[in-house]
Amino acid sequence: MDDRSPIPPRWLDPHFLQPPVPEPSILREGLLAALEEMRVWTRLMAEHAKFIRMGLDPNRAQEELFREADRFAVRLDALYDQTIHTSPHAPTDALYALREQTIHVVNELIRFKREIIQALEDCKALAILPAVLCAHVRREADRFVGTLERSKTGLRTKTYAVLGLPDGNRRAETLPRLLYGRxxxxxxxxxxxxxxxxxxxxxxxxxxxxxxxxxxxxxxxxxxxxxxxxxxxxxxxxxxxxxxxxxxxxxxxxxxxxxxxxxxxxxxxxxxxxxxxxxxxxxxxxxxxxxxxxxxxxxxxxxxxxxxxxxxxxx
Ligand SMILES: [Fe+2]
Ligand SMILES: [Fe+2]
The missing domain is CATH 1.20.1260.120 (Protein of unknown function DUF2935)
Structure with missing residues (x-):
């Protein structure tokens, strides 16, 4: 490195390791695109939790999984209500907080779905819910979170493998519908x-x-x-x-x-x-x-x- 160089090397640039901060209008556009996805998918996520709750064998060994599925159903129903009552004209801070909260809750749901899939495959949980269907709803949840993260700064966070697409390690676009024109x-x-x-x-x-x-x-x-x-x-x-x-x-x-x-x-x-x-x-x-x-x-x-x-x- 040449210390006398007036232009700092790229890795010294404080913005290099961080995604660029979007312009206010682009930030707002991303938040509205996220809200549109959330209006569809938070309800579907709540239903996934209910399908898991309904599909577990009701013997006492599954009681904790049943209660956890129920807690997700309650949290996601509330999140859906909040989403449909949030106007596209809401303050940017409110839209931002709602998107962050959704990403957080759905990531927890993904972790729970993975836990159930593993337990079903290892025969450590009993259910009429097929493990393949649980994997199906886990992929939908990952795609949903992918669209929300993509709406932030254009980051592509999900691989084809995670979404169950051929071609494994590539990063998927997961582009929200309202950003197609961008x-x-x-x-x-x-x-x-x-x-x-x-x-x-x-x-x-x-x-x-x-x-x-x-x-x-x-x-x-x-x-x-x-x-x-x-x-x-x-x-x-x-x-x-x-x-x-x-x-x-x-x-x-x-x-x-x-x-x-x-x-x-x-x-x-x-x-x-x-x-x-x-x-x-x-x-x-x-x-x-x-x-x-x-x-x-x-x-x-x-x-x-x-x-x-x-x-x-x-x-
Ligand atoms: Fe679904
Ligand atoms: Fe589905």
Whole structure:
């Protein structure tokens, strides 16, 4: 190092090791983008905690896990209420604090989900909740936190491996929907690819889970439809990997994804209606109606992503 140099080396720059402080308008834009994600996902996170609570075997050995799941459900319900009652015109400090609080609580939920997955895999906890479904909701929570952290300073904090995407160590974009206009077309292309990979897998798993939990024989028509959706989303996952490899076919992929998701949404809405009006054969199914509603809202969220991306990327 030359001490006489008027320009300090980069590692002496106090800002070098820290992310740049965003301009006030960019800070505000990031907070509003985060709020929009939180309005969807804090409710879904509360429901994840309730599904875990409901899925544990009610013997005394699981009592502590049950209570912890319940505490998460209560905390996340409160966080959801706070989120939907927070106006986009709220002071910047309030929006900032709400985002930080959400990241903190959801990170704790992720830790809890990992603990449950491990306990189920080691047969140290008993539940009707499948370990694979617990891994599914853990990935959704990681993606959600990724969007909130991305809204801060553009930091990409989640790897493909953490989100269950092929290509392991790469950092995922996890870009909140309201920031799509802020990035280059090339980045938006990567965002589209990641979301299609993530949600094709997500919906295939939703359909596969429903197929397993409709009542055998009496609800076979519902089960067969669920299996067809599972297959359709698995095929879309493979098509997405092919488009990523070849760099061609994004228009077709977006269109096919949208059509399949619209059809899946309609199927989930009908299933939910049949469950809540007890018109499904035998009047009930082996899963609560909230599961169908939860999956329907995740499909609607993905449709919103596709509707935003299709006009700019379908070329
Ligand atoms: Fe979910
Ligand atoms: Fe899900």
């Amino acid at each position: 990035v280059t077309p090339a980045t938006l292309h990567t965002v589209a690819m990641e979301e299609i990979l993530f949600f094709s897998r997500t919906h295939a798993e939703h359909a596969g889970h429903l197929a397993l939990t409709f009542r055998p024989e009496v609800q076979d028509a519902y089960r067969r439809e669920a299996l067809a959706f599972e297959k359709a989303f698995e095929e879309l996952l493979h098509l997405a990997m092919e488009v990523e490899r070849s760099g061609q076919g994004m228009r077709k992929l977006l269109t096919e994804s949208r059509k399949a998701t619209e059809a899946f949404c309609a199927y989930l809405s009908k299933t939910l209606r049949d469950l809540t009006t007890c018109r499904i054969p035998t009047g009930q199914a082996n899963f609560p109606p909230l599961i169908a509603d939860h999956m329907r809202r995740e499909a609607l969220y993905y449709l919103d992503i596709l509707h935003r991306l299709e006009p700019v990327l379908a070329t």
